[in-house]
Amino acid sequence: MQQLYQSPFFGIALSVLAFAIGVQIQKRTKLAICNPLIIATVLIIAVLLLLDIPYESYNQGGAIIDLMLAPATACLAVTVYTKIAILKKNWLPILLGCTAGSLTSMGCVLLLCRLFHLDNSVTMALIPKSVTTPIAVSIAEQHGGVIPLTVVAVIITGIIGSVLAPILIQLLRLNNPVAAGLAIGACSHAVGTSKALELGETEGAMSGLAIGICGIVTVIFALILL
Secondary structure, three states, X not given: OHHHHOOHHHHHHHHHHHHHHHHHHHHHHOOOOOOHHHHHHXXXXXXXXXXXXXXXXHHXXXXXXXXXXXXXXXXXXXXXXXXXXXXXXXXXXXXXXXXXXXXXXXXHHHHHHHHOOOOHHHHHHHOOOOOOHHXXXXXXXXXXXXXXXXXXXXXXXXXXXXXXXHHHHHXXXXXXXXXXXXXXXXXXXXXXXXXXXXXXXXXXXXXXHHHHHHHHHHHHHHHXXX
């Protein structure tokens, strides 16, 4: 048994299987809270605890999956390219919207951290929570943030955005697919984009575009504000 979970293939297989189960549960229940990522996370934690498997052993395979994160995010450019006409027509609102979203996210986190007198390393870890993981980790690392906390904050932000996005779109009667996609991508990065792709091709493309723009804007703001 020990030889099994010490293999990198164990972490990969467990991650894929847990996510597949999450996808099936979400399809059957149709509930927003049954996000595949949430279910997969809970299942993986349960397996590790029940079988007393060290996280380091699981992460041998999990780290390999992490390597695929950046290329998978870059692949979103394909959907953006298919909507290049919309991008050309709405480039100014898209740029201003993503800039406003990034500044609002960073400003709110900075304000709340100062209000609750959080440590500077914690503050720096939480500020880039709304951008994709590789960019968020890079920003936090440069400013002395706690990297594991940044990763957790990014994941939680993405899950919350993915769960609440369809509800808020209906509640606010947001009928413009460009605005809906940009809002999802700006606040919940790649995890939210997966939900945006379910809502529509335009929403998915705009959400993917927002990931890139908000990432660049957040890096710039981090250099100026922090």
